[in-house]
Amino acid sequence: MNFKKLMMATAAGACAMAANAYAVDLDAFADQVNAHMASLGKNIEIDYMEYITDAESEQMGQTIIFKNTGNKQLAFDFVPFDPRRTGLQEIQMIVDDVDTLHAVSGMEGEPIPTIPAGTDIAAFHSVNATWDGVQCSTIPVNDLGDSGVDLGIVQNILGYGGNGAIVAADVGHYGFLPPSFFDAIGGPGGGAGILGVTFTFRFIDGAGNSTDIDNNGVADAAFREIYYNTNFPWTDNPNDVIGDGGIDLESVALHEMGHGLSQGHFGNGFINKNGKIIIAPKASMNAAHTSAHREVTGTDLGGHCSNWANWPVN
Numbered sequence: 001m002n003f004k005k006l007m008m009a010t011a012a013g014a015c016a017m018a019a020n021a022y023a024v025d026l027d028a029f030a031d032q033v034n035a036h037m038a039s040l041g042k043n044i045e046i047d048y049m050e051y052i053t054d055a056e057s058e059q060m061g062q063t064i065i066f067k068n069t070g071n072k073q074l075a076f077d078f079v080p081f082d083p084r085r086t087g088l089q090e091i092q093m094i095v096d097d098v099d100t101l102h103a104v105s106g107m108e109g110e111p112i113p114t115i116p117a118g119t120d121i122a123a124f125h126s127v128n129a130t131w132d133g134v135q136c137s138t139i140p141v142n143d144l145g146d147s148g149v150d151l152g153i154v155q156n157i158l159g160y161g162g163n164g165a166i167v168a169a170d171v172g173h174y175g176f177l178p179p180s181f182f183d184a185i186g187g188p189g190g191g192a193g194i195l196g197v198t199f200t201f202r203f204i205d206g207a208g209n210s211t212d213i214d215n216n217g218v219a220d221a222a223f224r225e226i227y228y229n230t231n232f233p234w235t236d237n238p239n240d241v242i243g244d245g246g247i248d249l250e251s252v253a254l255h256e257m258g259h260g261l262s263q264g265h266f267g268n269g270f271i272n273k274n275g276k277i278i279i280a281p282k283a284s285m286n287a288a289h290t291s292a293h294r295e296v297t298g299t300d301l302g303g304h305c306s307n308w309a310n311w312p313v314n
């Protein structure tokens with residue numbers, strides 16, 4: 001996406017929605033994913049993806065709604081006690097420690113994260129605890145721990161390992177994938193600019209429309225998958241600032257888990273005189289990463305509370 005388009009998109013709204021932002025056939029991708037889900041006998045389709053970019057890239061984070069998504073609805077929430085998921089009150093999350101340990105097939109010849117193995121897994125668990133600890137909501141984020149096996153449906157469909165048959169949790173951190181994966185979903189340049197991505201899947205009825213079984217006016221989320229790009233100098237640095245040559249993984253993971261819990265992007269972007277993307281006001285849910293942000297406060301807190309304040313207690 002060029003700068004002019006970026007500015008137009010951000011002027012139109014804090015969260016630019018541009019189908020086919022890059023030269024990649026997203027329709028074919030959605031068809032492929034949805035045919036796969038149908039082959040599993042599941043009334044589930046992919047609905048949208050949200051990705052965050054490095055503020056030092058010339059790309060701006062995006063929300064991409066796939067085709068065939070009925071009413072183009074962006075608001076999707078999990079339904080408490082949804083029998084199509086666990087039937088439980090909690091939101092379950094999992095960490096794919098296999099991909100996080102960079103051992104997946106398809107990674108050969110690709111760069112690996114600079115962050116020490118183990119520190120990255122800890123960062124994923126830490127952000128789950130951070131969101132779980134937000135007090136305005138009774139929604140429990142139950143961290144199921146490390147998977148011990150290679151998981152991830154989207155990566156499997158695109159040929160990057162994973163497991164195409166298992167929905168392991170409501171939200172999963174499915175580890176690091178090479179930049180070619182991000183080129184495949186974001187188009188040329190995706191691998192160079194996209195730090196991480198969250199895919200949201202929705203439940204559909206027999207006619208292919210989104211469902212709303214709890215009649216809350218918000219379509220029902222089925223599950224979400226999160227992936228991170230190996231192509232960046234990931235660090236464990238709570239003092240990460242723009243231009244320091246590192247990207248704090250926990251900050252980006254907190255952002256992705258925010259998507260996992262139904263938050264969208266927030267903030268307006270512009271390019272400063274050094275050609276860097278600046279987004280204000282600063283929030284975890286900014287569409288581009290500028291500096292460390294490990295806490296849920298301000299607009300992040302407000303968004304979470306408005307989404308989940310009415311979640312029933314067990």
Ligand SMILES: [Zn+2]
Binds near residue numbers: 051061255259287
């Ligand atoms: Zn995002």
